[in-house]
Every structure is written in C-alpha cells, then in structure tokens.
Amino acid sequence: MRAWLLILILLTSMPAHAANLAIAVRGVDGKPIANAVVSVHLIDRPTPAPSTGHGFAVQQKDLQFSPFVLVVPVNSDVSFPNLDKVRHHVYSFSPAKKFELKLYAREQERLVHFDKPGIVPLGCNIHDQMSGFIVVADTAWAVRTDASGNAVLSGVPAGQVSLSVWHPWLRTPGNSMTKQVAVGANGGSDGFTVSLRPPPRAVGSTGY
Amino acid sequence: MLLAAPRFRRLRTKLTVLYAGLFGLAMLGASLVLFTVVERNAMQQVRGELVAAGTVFDRLLAQRTAQLGGATSLLAHDFGFRAAVATGDARTVESALTNLRQRMVVPIAFVVGVDGKIAGLHEPVASDQAAALWQALDAGQTSGVVQLGGTARHVVAAPILAPTLTGWLVLATNLDASEMASLQRLSAIPIQASVFQRDAAGRWQVAGGSDAPEPGLSRFIDAARRADAPSDVTTARGESVALVKKLPGMAGTPDSVLLLRYPLALALAGYRQLQLAIALTAIAGLIGTIFATWRMAQSITRPVSMLDAAAERLAAGGDAQVPVDGDDELARLAGTFNRMAAGIAERERRITHLAFNDLLTGLPNRALLLEHLEHALRHRERNGGTLAVLCLDLANFKAVNDTLGLAVGDALLKAMGARISAACDGFVARLGGDEFALVVEAGADIERLAEALLGAVEAPLHVAGHDVTAGASIGIALAPGDGNDSATLLKNADLALHRAKEFGRHSYCFFEEALNQRAQVRRRIESDLRLALKHGQFEMFFQPLFDLRKNRIGSFEALLRWNHPERGSISPAEFIPVAEETGLIVEIGAWVLRESCRLAATWPEPIRVAVNVSSVQFRKPGLNDVVLQALVASGLQPARLELEITESIFLDGTDATLAVLHSLRSLGVRVALDDFGTGYSSLSYLQSFPFDKIKIDRSFIQHLLTRQGATAIVRAIIDLAHALGMETTAEGVEENDQLMALRRHGCTSVQGYLFSRPVAAAGVHALLDAEAPELRAVG
Numbered sequence: 001m002r003a004w005l006l007i008l009i010l011l012t013s014m015p016a017h018a019a020n021l022a023i024a025v026r027g028v029d030g031k032p033i034a035n036a037v038v039s040v041h042l043i044d045r046p047t048p049a050p051s052t053g054h055g056f057a058v059q060q061k062d063l064q065f066s067p068f069v070l071v072v073p074v075n076s077d078v079s080f081p082n083l084d085k086v087r088h089h090v091y092s093f094s095p096a097k098k099f100e101l102k103l104y105a106r107e108q109e110r111l112v113h114f115d116k117p118g119i120v121p122l123g124c125n126i127h128d129q130m131s132g133f134i135v136v137a138d139t140a141w142a143v144r145t146d147a148s149g150n151a152v153l154s155g156v157p158a159g160q161v162s163l164s165v166w167h168p169w170l171r172t173p174g175n176s177m178t179k180q181v182a183v184g185a186n187g188g189s190d191g192f193t194v195s196l197r198p199p200p201r202a203v204g205s206t207g208y
Numbered sequence: 209m210l211l212a213a214p215r216f217r218r219l220r221t222k223l224t225v226l227y228a229g230l231f232g233l234a235m236l237g238a239s240l241v242l243f244t245v246v247e248r249n250a251m252q253q254v255r256g257e258l259v260a261a262g263t264v265f266d267r268l269l270a271q272r273t274a275q276l277g278g279a280t281s282l283l284a285h286d287f288g289f290r291a292a293v294a295t296g297d298a299r300t301v302e303s304a305l306t307n308l309r310q311r312m313v314v315p316i317a318f319v320v321g322v323d324g325k326i327a328g329l330h331e332p333v334a335s336d337q338a339a340a341l342w343q344a345l346d347a348g349q350t351s352g353v354v355q356l357g358g359t360a361r362h363v364v365a366a367p368i369l370a371p372t373l374t375g376w377l378v379l380a381t382n383l384d385a386s387e388m389a390s391l392q393r394l395s396a397i398p399i400q401a402s403v404f405q406r407d408a409a410g411r412w413q414v415a416g417g418s419d420a421p422e423p424g425l426s427r428f429i430d431a432a433r434r435a436d437a438p439s440d441v442t443t444a445r446g447e448s449v450a451l452v453k454k455l456p457g458m459a460g461t462p463d464s465v466l467l468l469r470y471p472l473a474l475a476l477a478g479y480r481q482l483q484l485a486i487a488l489t490a491i492a493g494l495i496g497t498i499f500a501t502w503r504m505a506q507s508i509t510r511p512v513s514m515l516d517a518a519a520e521r522l523a524a525g526g527d528a529q530v531p532v533d534g535d536d537e538l539a540r541l542a543g544t545f546n547r548m549a550a551g552i553a554e555r556e557r558r559i560t561h562l563a564f565n566d567l568l569t570g571l572p573n574r575a576l577l578l579e580h581l582e583h584a585l586r587h588r589e590r591n592g593g594t595l596a597v598l599c600l601d602l603a604n605f606k607a608v609n610d611t612l613g614l615a616v617g618d619a620l621l622k623a624m625g626a627r628i629s630a631a632c633d634g635f636v637a638r639l640g641g642d643e644f645a646l647v648v649e650a651g652a653d654i655e656r657l658a659e660a661l662l663g664a665v666e667a668p669l670h671v672a673g674h675d676v677t678a679g680a681s682i683g684i685a686l687a688p689g690d691g692n693d694s695a696t697l698l699k700n701a702d703l704a705l706h707r708a709k710e711f712g713r714h715s716y717c718f719f720e721e722a723l724n725q726r727a728q729v730r731r732r733i734e735s736d737l738r739l740a741l742k743h744g745q746f747e748m749f750f751q752p753l754f755d756l757r758k759n760r761i762g763s764f765e766a767l768l769r770w771n772h773p774e775r776g777s778i779s780p781a782e783f784i785p786v787a788e789e790t791g792l793i794v795e796i797g798a799w800v801l802r803e804s805c806r807l808a809a810t811w812p813e814p815i816r817v818a819v820n821v822s823s824v825q826f827r828k829p830g831l832n833d834v835v836l837q838a839l840v841a842s843g844l845q846p847a848r849l850e851l852e853i854t855e856s857i858f859l860d861g862t863d864a865t866l867a868v869l870h871s872l873r874s875l876g877v878r879v880a881l882d883d884f885g886t887g888y889s890s891l892s893y894l895q896s897f898p899f900d901k902i903k904i905d906r907s908f909i910q911h912l913l914t915r916q917g918a919t920a921i922v923r924a925i926i927d928l929a930h931a932l933g934m935e936t937t938a939e940g941v942e943e944n945d946q947l948m949a950l951r952r953h954g955c956t957s958v959q960g961y962l963f964s965r966p967v968a969a970a971g972v973h974a975l976l977d978a979e980a981p982e983l984r985a986v987g
Binding site: 124 | 285287371
C-alpha cells in the first residue's frame with residue numbers, strides 16, 4: 001500500500017513530459033505473474049534516484065515473509081517485526097546487504113539500513129522454507145506487479161528507456177530481463193513474457 | 209513303417225541287446241531330460257543369483273547415495289558453510305570441503321555455483337562436462353553417474369540455499385576397480401563387476417579405461433540394456449551370464465551401465481558335478497544292466513537251449529529227457545516236453561512191438577525172428593559157437609480149431625506160446641498159424657531142450673472149459689553146419705520138421721542125418737528104457753571090494769546092466785544119463801535097490817552090498833520108504849546095505865540133503881561118498897555128515913604111481929577119512945604096485961580089475977568061495 005503511495009508521489013513529481021507506463025508481466029502460458037519488479041532506467045541521462053520513505057517492514061507471519069517481495073528506495077530502513085510465536089533467524093548474504101537478525105518472538109523493533117542498491121534475498125536459518133526478497137531500487141521508477149501481473153510506472157519521461165523486469169524465479173542469469181523501449185509522450189503499455197522456474201519449495205500464498 | 213528287427217543267432221544275445229538297448233534308451237532319455245532340466249535349472253539359478261547380485265548392488269548404491277546425500281545435505285545446510293559460500297569465503301569453503309572428504313571418505317567434494325563456476329575440485333574438468341553437470345543439477349537431479357575428469361564418477365549433490373539457491377555441494381566417488389572389487393566381495397557369487405560408459409563413438413567403454421572393449425560386448429550391452437534380465441554373452445574370455453544395470457546418470461551426461469558378469473564355467477561348476485554324476489550313473493546303470501541282463505538271460509536261454517538240444521535228440525531218436533528246474537512256464541514246458549518224449553518213445557515202442565510181435569501170443573513175429581537170426585548169425589561168425597534154429601509145429605491144432613472153435617484155438621495158441629517161452633531160454637517166435645520158431649545158442653544140449661519142449665507142449669491143458677492135449681513136432685537146423693544165413697537155416701529146419709512129422713507127433717528131428725541118428729538112438733533108448741523094466745531086461749552085476757584089513761572081500765558094489773533084446777548089452781554110461789534125465793532112474797533105482805537087497809540077503813553075513821543112488825532119486829521124496837521097503841522085502845539087515853552117493857546131491861541145498869541122509873542113516877544103512885575128489889568136493893560136506901566111507905575116484909588111483917601129487921592127495925584123503933573115522937575105498941585099482949601103496953597108506957579097501965571084474969549074481973558065490981589065496985598074499 002505504501003509502495004503504491006510512493007510510486008504515485010514519484011509520478012506526480014515528474015516533469016510535464018512524464019507519462020504512465022503500464023506493464024503487464026505474463027508467464028509463458030499467459031498466466032499473470034505477481035511479485036515481479038519492473039523498473040525503468042534512462043539511457044542517455046542519469047536516472048533520478050528514488051525519494052526516501054519510511055515505515056518499510058517485512059513481517060514474519062505464519063512462518064513466511066510478508067510481503068514476498070518488497071521494493072524500497074536505497075538508503076531506506078526496513079524493520080522486521082516477528083509476529084510469530086517462534087523465533088526466527090533472518091539473514092541475507094547478498095552483496096547489497098549482509099545481515100542477520102535473531103528475532104525473538106513477537107519482537108517489533110530492529111531496523112536494518114539498506115544503503116546499496118540491489119537484490120537482497122531473505123532467508124530464515126531456522127525455517128528453510130521462509131523466503132522473501134527486498135529489492136533496493138536505485139531508480140525512481142520501480143514497481144511490483146500485483147496479483148494480476150500488472151504494474152504502472154508513472155511519470156516515465158518519453159523517449160528511449162531501458163525497461164527491466166525482475167522476478168526471483170526468473171529463468172535468466174540475474175533473474176532479470178531488460179529491453180529498450182520507446183516511451184511515448186502519452187505513456188503506453190508494455191509487457192514481458194517470462195519463463196519462471198518452479199518455486200524452490202512450498203512458498204506461502206504471498207509468493208507466486 | 210515297419211522297423212526290421214535285427215536277427216540274432218543266440219537268444220541270449222537278442223534278449224540282452226533288446227532289453228539292455230531298451231533300458232539304455234530309457235536311461236539315455238531320462239538322463240538327457242535330467243541333464244537338460246539340471247542345465248536349465250542351473251541357468252535359472254545363475255540368473256536368479258545374478259539378479260540378486262544386481263539387486264544387492266542397487267541396494268548398496270542407494271544406501272551409499274543416501275549416506276552421502278545425508279552428509280552432503282547436512283553440510284549444505286550448515287549456516288557457516290552457507291555463509292562462506294554466499295560471501296565467497298573460498299578458504300572456509302575449501303577447509304569445509306576437505307573436512308567433508310575426510311569424514312565421508314570420498315575422494316572428491318566440490319561446490320558448483322549457480323553461475324556454473326566450480327570450486328574445490330582439484331582435477332581438470334572439461335568445460336562440456338562442467339556444463340553438463342550444471343545442467344543436471346539445475347534440472348534438480350541430486351545423484352547419478354557422470355563423466356567427470358577422466359572417469360565416471362558417482363556424484364551426490366545437495367543445493368546450497370543461502371537463502372536462495374547459490375549453488376550445489378557435490379560429493380563424488382570413483383567407479384573404478386577398487387569400488388568394483390568391494391562390490392564383488394559383497395556378492396555371494398563370484399561375479400565380475402565393471403562400469404561401462406558410452407563414449408563419443410557410441411561404443412561402450414569400461415569407465416576409466418580407454419582400451420577397446422571386448423568385441424561384441426558393446427553390442428551386447430546395447431541389447432541387454434533394454435531388458436532387465438540376465439542373458440548369455442560369449443566373449444573371448446568365455447561364456448558368461450551378464451546383467452546390465454542402468455546407472456542413474458545425470459541428465460545430459462552420457463549413459464552409464466553397470467555390467468555384472470558371472471562366468472558360466474564358475475556358475476555351473478557345481479551343476480557340472482551333478483551332471484557328471486548323472487552321466488556316470490547312467491553309464492554304470494547301462495553297464496550293470498547289460499551285465500545283469502546277460503546273466504539273467506541265461507536263466508531263460510539255458511532251459512530253452514536244453515529243450516532245443518533235447519528236441520534234436522528226440523528227432524534223432526535218442527533219449528530226450530531234460531532236467532526240470534523251477535516252477536515257471538519254462539519248467540512246465542520242460543515237464544510237458546519230457547512227457548511228450550516219453551509218450552513218443554512209448555508209442556514208438558508199441559508200434560515197434562506191434563510191427564515185430566505177434567498180437568495174440570505177444571511173441572516176436574517172423575520179421576523180428578529174421579532180424580534176430582541175422583544178428584545172431586553175425587555174432588556167431590565173429591565169436592564162434594553153434595547156433596540152433598528149431599521149428600515147432602503143434603500136432604492137432606487144426607482139429608481143435610475145427611471142433612472147439614477159433615476162440616479155444618486162440619487160447620490154446622496163447623497158452624502154448626507161454627509154455628514154449630517158459631521152457632526155452634533163447635529166442636522164441638511165432639511164425640504164424642500153429643508154427644513156432646526158436647533160436648538158441650547150441651552150447652546147451654539141443655536134444656534136452658527138444659525133449660523139454662515136447663514135454664511142455666504135451667502136458668495137458670485146460671482151456672476155455674475144455675481139456676486139450678496137444679502134441680508137437682520139432683525140426684532142428686544147426687549153424688554153421690546146416691547153413692550160415694537165415695533163409696537156409698529156416699528152410700532146413702522146416703525140412704527137418706517135415707521129417708519129424710512123418711515120425712508122428714511127439715518127435716524131433718535134426719536136419720543133419722548124423723545128428724538125427726544120434727537123436728534117434730537116444731530116443732530109442734528112452735522109449736526102450738521105459739519098457740526095459742517091464743520086460744525084465746535089467747540085470748544086476750556085482751564087483752567085489754577087497755578089505756585090506758581083513759584081507760578078504762568085504763562087500764560088493766551093485767552095478768546095473770541092461771540086456772537089450774536087439775542091441776545086446778548097453779553100457780550104463782549110455783542109458784543111466786537118459787534114465788536120470790527122464791526121471792526113469794527113480795523107478796529103475798528102486799528096482800535096483802530091491803533086487804540088490806534080495807540078492808544080498810542070500811549072501812553070507814557080513815558081506816555087504818553097496819548100491820549107487822542117483823541124486824535124482826535123492827531129490828524125489830520117498831527115498832526113505834523105498835530103501836525101507838527094499839530092506840523089509842528082502843529081510844536084509846540095514847547095516848549090510850551101503851548107499852553110494854555122489855557129491856552132486858549137495859548141489860540142491862545142504863540142509864534138505866542132510867535131512868534125507870540123516871533119515872536114511874536112522875534106518876541103519878551105511879552111506880558112502882562116491883567119486884571123492886572130483887566135482888564140487890567140499891570138505892564141509894565131510895564135516896556136516898558122518899559118512900561111513902569115502903571112495904577115492906579112480907583118476908587118483910590111476911596116477912598114483914606116476915604123478916607125485918596123486919600120492920600125496922590119496923594119502924591125504926586116507927588120513928583125513930581115518931581122522932574122521934571113515935573108511936576109504938580106492939576105485940580102479942589095476943596094478944599090484946598101486947595095491948601095495950594103498951595098503952601102505954592105510955587104505956581100508958580096494959576095488960578094481962586087479963581083483964575082479966563085475967560078475968553076475970551067480971558069480972558072487974563063486975567068488976566068495978574061491979577067495980583066491982593070491983589075493984590074501986598080496987600086500
């Protein structure tokens with residue numbers, strides 16, 4: 001919800017020639033792909049940095065990370081409230097952020113600061129099946145697709161842009177696909193057809 | 209289609225061959241079946257064992273995989289390890305891998321990154337191999353056989369989630385000879401295990417080896433890979449049963465198979481023993497059967513061959529009895545055969561009998577007579593002697609037949625045949641009608657035989673309620689004089705018969721005239737003798753016995769003389785034998801006794817009279833009475849009568865004779881043993897009866913002075929008699945010297961021409977009166 005808000009704000013602060021880009025991410029079989037992060041990077045201009053936000057959190061609830069994928073702007077703090085009755089040992093060894101939090105039950109506070117852009121896979125040392133991702137975006141335009149596989153990038157300037165999609169199970173090196181698109185002055189729509197791996201284990205309903 | 213059975217000369221061979229052959233075939237068949245069954249069973253067992261070994265291997269592999277997988281997974285989940293891998297801490301990773309290698313005793317442990325990079329592997333790996341491995345891991349396979357480095361390796365992998373898939377931890381063991389060896393050791397059977405991988409050319413290579421595989425093996429593996437059952441393969445190393453087990457490969461890597469090979473030579477070793485035992489048993493059984501059948505066949509063939517031989521003997525006409533042994537069919541056959549042979553022999557005998565014998569009388573017929581005669585003639589030719597053929601004809605047979613009927617006639621013939629047979633010791637045949645023929649050895653007295661035959665025939669016969677008297681005529685021919693072949697002899701005998709018939713019935717006639725004459729004479733004597741007594745033609749003569757002790761005549765020996773009206777004086781030597789043979793001697797002897805006693809009664813006492821008694825008289829009961837009558841009639845004192853008997857009386861049996869002697873003695877008469885020293889002299893006779901006198905035969909006296917032995921014998925007899933208390937008389941004394949010797953030896957009395965010839969009754973008194981002094985002087 002807050003993500004939506006963020007994106008909206010971003011979009012509204014765009015110059016007049018900015019438009020909305022509606023992206024649809026579909027699977028090979030046509031099914032909508034949720035939890036894909038689509039992002040835009042400008043080509044021959046520096047990509048504006050995202051505006052900061054607060055209140056980002058990845059909950060541990062019912063032995064699952066919620067949300068499955070969280071997009072945060074770089075230099076954000078993310079809290080990890082443990083809403084379960086059991087302990088969790090959240091960790092990540094990603095180059096973007098290495099951390100581990102031994103979270104006692106029902107612990108609310110503890111923040112982790114993400115100062116590098118990149119993908120931060122989350123895991124729980126105690127519970128192997130817990131999986132989540134924090135996408136630390138370095139671009140103003142990074143949105144997660146919803147359940148219907150759609151995302152809207154607002155305030156994208158017209159012109160040639162680099163459009164990327166990322167999904168944790170995308171079957172490509174780096175789990176992302178990039179293509180150059182021309183954005184019209186009035187925006188437009190685009191899409192990706194992606195081939196996903198099967199989910200590693202039984203992931204929660206917030207996942208794919 | 210007929211199978212021609214081979215022909216055998218010997219039943220034994222046939223039986224043996226057939227039975228042993230059948231048994232052999234049966235055994236062969238059974239053995240073959242057993243062989244095949246054993247072989248098939250063995251192969252099944254072998255295959256089963258191989259499959260079991262394969263299953264064991266599967267289990268082993270699974271266990272190893274599980275074990276390694278467990279260890280791999282454990283490490284892959286280790287937080288520290290995950291941290292090291294995710295953060296790229298190569299040293300930590302390396303030490304963890306080393307630790308794992310040592311702990312799990314595996315040669316290789318490495319990490320394959322999601323990006324395809326390989327860490328911790330100290331062997332060069334071809335890029336395609338690495339890519340293939342990554343592909344397999346990426347596809348989710350966590351175990352299998354891959355070509356890694358230079359050889360096939362069994363790898364076990366576990367994903368490293370840190371927290372997303374960062375890579376895979378891989379353990380690898382070699383599938384080389386040592387692994388195979390440990391696998392082989394685990395197997396219960398001596399299998400050879402090797403791992404094959406398909407090379408670039410599509411051929412199957414021994415994993416880790418580069419030399420060419422055995423030819424054909426590659427094809428075999430291709431073919432057997434699809435089947436999951438053991439099959440046979442023959443290579444240069446020999447025949448074996450092989451099972452090809454697919455090894456789980458990782459996708460994209462070349463296929464691997466595990467070849468489990470069980471050499472048949474080893475596999476079937478035990479069964480070969482069994483088969484050998486079966487074969488040996490079969491052979492031994494066959495040999496044993498042949499041997500036993502050969503022996504046992506004997507129990508069948510021997511009786512059969514004996515029957516065969518007996519049948520041949522029977523065919524040849526000989527004795528055909530076989531020994532009967534046992535109770536079975538052969539024994540019964542032998543018994544039946546024996547009865548048959550006996551029956552045949554019996555029937556033959558009867559037929560022969562019928563052919564050669566007269567039906568009515570049972571006597572031989574003409575045919576047999578001729579045969580016998582021929583045979584006897586041949587025998588006579590070789591061995592000498594005389595043969596006599598007699599033809600006998602019944603006199604009034606025709607009359608009997610006509611008047612009394614044929615039945616009576618037949619009965620008469622039968623009875624006559626029996627009588628004639630009984631009377632004759634030789635060959636008797638019936639020629640037909642009322643004619644009989646006899647063949648005898650003429651050593652016997654033919655005339656006596658003829659007489660006997662006539663007598664036998666003449667005896668009255670009571671047949672079929674009628675009294676019949678028959679007469680006979682006999683014609684006699686002698687060989688070799690009257691002929692040397694049967695035809696001539698019979699013809700001559702027949703001619704003699706005709707002549708005999710002319711004489712009337714009850715006569716016999718010789719063919720040869722001379723013999724005839726003699727027979728005639730004899731017959732005449734006999735007939736005349738019967739009348740002689742009646743006509744008083746007999747006369748008694750007396751010869752004195754000179755008593756040497758008393759030196760005077762002691763007694764007279766009575767000698768019979770016959771004054772035949774025509775022939776004159778006939779010597780006793782001629783008629784006495786006839787009298788004895790005809791039995792007339794009894795009558796004559798009785799007359800002699802009476803006459804002698806009568807005459808002796810007229811002599812002065814104590815002159816005795818010695819009368820000869822024939823053994824024929826002795827045999828006839830009543831001699832005692834005759835003597836008694838003579839004594840009583842004449843009034844002669846018994847002591848003055850001396851009976852002279854010869855040793856021949858003892859021929860009939862000593863006891864009966866002794867009884868008669870004793871009874872005679874009890875009358876008071878004296879008994880003297882005449883002709884002592886000749887004939888059947890037995891000193892036991894002297895012992896058994898107290899004779900009064902012994903008369904020494906003239907033959908001893910005759911040679912008294914010429915032969916040395918005669919003197920000794922005479923002396924011995926005299927001494928013997930003297931010792932027994934018996935008197936001695938020497939007969940036939942003709943010389944003075946003899947007399948002197950006898951006197952010297954102690955002889956009691958002498959008799960002979962030296963003193964006097966036999967004189968008539970009238971001359972006795974003259975002799976007694978004369979008593980010539982010269983006689984007294986002699987001595």
